[in-house]
Amino acid sequence: MTKYDGFNYDRDREIYSAARVRALESLLIEKGIISGETVDKVLNYFETEMGPFNGAKIVAKAWTDPEFKAQLLEDCNAAVSNIGLPVGMSGAEGEHMKVVENTAEVHNIVICTLCSCYPWPTLGLPPYWFKDPTFRARAAREPRAVLTEFGVDLPESTTISLWDSSAQIRWFVLPQRPEGTEGMSEEELAALVTPEAMMGVALVPSPSA
Amino acid sequence: MALALAKKGHYEWEDFRQELIASIDEWESEHTLDDESWDYYQRWLIALERLAIESELIDETELEKRTAEIIDCKHDEK
Numbered sequence: 001m002t003k004y005d006g007f008n009y010d011r012d013r014e015i016y017s018a019a020r021v022r023a024l025e026s027l028l029i030e031k032g033i034i035s036g037e038t039v040d041k042v043l044n045y046f047e048t049e050m051g052p053f054n055g056a057k058i059v060a061k062a063w064t065d066p067e068f069k070a071q072l073l074e075d076c077n078a079a080v081s082n083i084g085l086p087v088g089m090s091g092a093e094g095e096h097m098k099v100v101e102n103t104a105e106v107h108n109i110v111i112c113t114l115c116s117c118y119p120w121p122t123l124g125l126p127p128y129w130f131k132d133p134t135f136r137a138r139a140a141r142e143p144r145a146v147l148t149e150f151g152v153d154l155p156e157s158t159t160i161s162l163w164d165s166s167a168q169i170r171w172f173v174l175p176q177r178p179e180g181t182e183g184m185s186e187e188e189l190a191a192l193v194t195p196e197a198m199m200g201v202a203l204v205p206s207p208s209a
Numbered sequence: 210m211a212l213a214l215a216k217k218g219h220y221e222w223e224d225f226r227q228e229l230i231a232s233i234d235e236w237e238s239e240h241t242l243d244d245e246s247w248d249y250y251q252r253w254l255i256a257l258e259r260l261a262i263e264s265e266l267i268d269e270t271e272l273e274k275r276t277a278e279i280i281d282c283k284h285d286e287k
Contacts, residue, residue: 023275133242
C-alpha cells in the first residue's frame with residue numbers, strides 16, 4: 001500500500017482533537033453564545049456562496065472586458081462589487097483583496113508566510129498544502145524550484161514576484177489568457193480557470209493543448 | 210464556529226489571526242519544518258480555544274472536563 005506521509009496522523013490525536021472541537025461547540029451552544037444554526041449557516045455559506053467559481057468568473061470577465069480589468073487591477077473590491085457576486089463576509093478574509101496580473105515578463109505567486117491568509121470570497125478555503133510549513137518557507141526562499149515541482153516551467157527571463165497575504169491585503173492572481181481561446185464565452189473561459197492558477201502555482205492551459 | 214463567534218462580536222477576526230500566527234510560530238520554533246507531526250487544524254484549534262478562554266466565553270477547566278467526558282463516552286460505545 002502506498003503511504004502518503006503528509007497525512008500520517010496519529011489516530012489518538014485525531015480522536016482527541018475531534019472530541020475537543022465537540023466539547024468547545026457544545027459548551028458554546030449550551031451557554032447560548034452560538035447556536036447550531038449559526039454554525040450551519042456559516043458552513044452553508046462557504047459551500048454555496050464562496051468559492052473558486054467566483055474568482056474564475058472575475059478572471060474570465062477581466063479577459064473579455066478591458067475596462068473591467070483596469071478597474072479590477074486598480075480597486076478589486078470596487079470592481080467585484082459591481083458584477084453580482086456575493087458580498088465578502090465582513091471581518092472574514094475578503095475585505096481587502098488585490099489582484100496582480102501575470103504577463104509574459106512577470107509571474108506572480110501568492111503565499112502567506114505567517115499563517116494561512118487567503119481571499120475566501122474569490123477562492124474559497126485554502127488547500128491543505130498552502131498552510132504547510134515547508135511550502136510556506138520554500139515558496140518564499142526558492143519560488144522557481146517550487147513552481148517547477150507544481151509543473152510550471154517558466155523561461156529564465158520571467159521575473160517571479162511573491163505576494164505575501166496578510167490581514168491587510170489578500171492577493172490573488174489574474175492568470176494569462178491562454179492561446180486558442182479567442183471567441184470563447186465568459187462561461188467557457190471561467191471553466192478553464194483553476195484555484196491554483198489564481199494562486200500562481202499553475203498556468204491556465206490552452207483548451208486545444 | 211470561529212467565524213460565527215467573530216460575526217457575533219465576541220472578538221475581532223484579527224485577534225483570531227494573531228492567535229493562529231502565535232500557535233503556528235510556537236510549533237515551528239520547536240520542530241523542523243518537515244516534521245510529520247505537523248497538523249494545521251491542531252494549531253487552529255489551539256488558537257480558537259485560547260481565544261475563547263481569553264475572551265471569557267468558556268473556562269479551561271470545563272473544556273478539559275467536557276473533552277474527557279466525550280472521549281470516555283466514545284470509549285464506552287466501543
